Amino acid sequence: MQTRVLKVNPKNPSLSQIRQASKIIRSGGTVAFPTETVYGLGANALDSKAVKKIFDAKGRPADNPLIIHISDVADLGILSNNIPKTAFDLMEDFWPGPLTIVLKKSKIVPKITTGGLDTVAIRIPKNKIALELIRYSGTPIAAPSANVAGRPSPTRAQHVIDDLSGKTSMILDGGPTKIGIESTVIDLSRKTPMLLRPGGVTLEQLQKVLGKIAIHPIIHGKKTKTIHRSPGMKYRHYSPRAKIILIEGQKAIVNKKISQLLQSYKKQGLRVGILGTNIKSDMTITQGSQEKIAANLFRSFREFDAEKIDIILARGTSRKGLGLGIMNRLRKASYRKIIV
Template identity: 65%
Template sequence: MRTVILKINAKKPQISGIRRAASIIRRGNLVAFPTETVYGLGADALNAKAVKKIFVAKGRPADNPLIVHVSDKESVNDLAGDIPQLAEKLISRFWPGPLTIVLKKSKTVPKITTGGLDTVAIRMPKNKIAQALIREAGTPIAAPSANFFGRPSPTLAKHVLDDLDGRISAIIDGGQTRIGIESTVIDLTRKTPMLLRPGRVTLEELQSAIGRVDVHPILKGKKSALVHRSPGMKYKHYSPDAHVILIEGQSALVHKKILKLVQQFGKQGKKVGVITIRGDKYTKNTRRVRTDSEFAANLFKIFRECDSKKIDVILVQGIPRKGIGLGIMNRLSKAARTKIMA
């Protein structure tokens, strides 16, 4: 299969390119497209055969649910069987945007789209290309991140091409995504809403909007028998080829630990990269991120850059688990093979 690249302006999407991509979706094939979070791999969410192609192209386990993307609030009524008042509050405040809500699914949604669950995860992206594609396709679009399963999520069209060239029909190149980590996911099928995956819409913002929100035990590092109603919960994710070591603790102690590890791995002949919030340059492959938003926007991009440079070990300084920091640390915890408390 030849994967076609469609260059489309992110601010003023050209309708000709959008229509070409939408026709591919309507024919039951796959198109990767940008959202404000990461690039998604899209198929007609209501076409079971088309959705199956997503799992095959990504090498994704069939029990890992997909997020269904819509272009208007009214579409939720077709996809969900029971829409609580809290959903209306969240939709009004955060849509379009990086928030996914989990509801009881309607009979319209195939089980393959929901990973076999009786719930459906829905969001309305803010990205203009994504919105135009969904509208022109005339159907909700199921779209996980457009990477091979377990790899760092793609924030550039090049990342998608690196992973899925020849496995999908087309990629819409709309430039770098803005947020850089996947959407926040909240489960509204419970008596008390539960945060399943943290992201740009923060726990604090959710609590401000609707009151109490429980946090899934997995996000606290605990085991749980609760059903995994969101992607990004059940399996190892976001991992580069390099060995990621996450180091948490007081900044000065983390600094000393990084210096020690850089020296230790250097003696072993290993190539080391460092991601830090400090100004220190530990190696020539040190990347400093000054804010949490900058960290989120560039995390997966840095992982992929390290792989392209054949970095053996990536040392990452942890940050406080508050605001978008909770989402960043969730991704780092999933990606890290080793975790150290300095």
């Protein structure tokens, strides 16, 4: 398959380019496109054969549900017949934006799209290219991150090209994404709302609207046999080729531990990358605000790989605000975790 790459103005998308991409969606093909979080690999969410192409291109396990993207709240009724008032409260505050809501699915949604579950995950993205693509396609679009399963999510078109060139018909290059980590996912199909995946909308923001929110134990690193109703829960995700060691604790103690590990791995002849502190190594990437950390996290993983780094020593950050989503990604990507 030959992949066409179209550079699209993110503020004023070309109607001609959008029509070309939407034609592919309507004909059962796949298109990679930017959202405000990461790039997604999209197909007609209501076409089982089209959705299967997403799983095939990514090498994604069939029981890992997809998020459906819509352009208007009016389309929600097509996908779910059971929409609680709390859903509309959240939509009013956070749509369009990085919030995915899990509801009971309608019969029209194929089981392949929901990973075989009786629930469906839905959001309206805050990105002009994405919204225009959905509108002109005339159908909800299922779109997980546009990367090979398990790899760092793409925040630039080049990341998509690196992973999926030859596996999708078209890539819409709308420049770097803004938020950098995937959407927050909240389950409203149960009596008490449950946070399934932290992301661009923080837990604190959700609590202001909903009050009491249960937190899925997997967010805190606990093993569970409960049904996984959201992407990013069941499998290892976001991982670079290098092995990440996540170190948490008081800053001074963490830095000391990183220095010790650095010397140990260097003696073994390994190339070591440092993430989150200015300790010098083969490659060091410091961090700023939580917004900057999130925006650059997955890009940093890919940059470490480009430099053939063997081990990444990553300093943890606060779990408050956007930090909960950042730490969720770091934990899922890590092969070892150390608390000092």
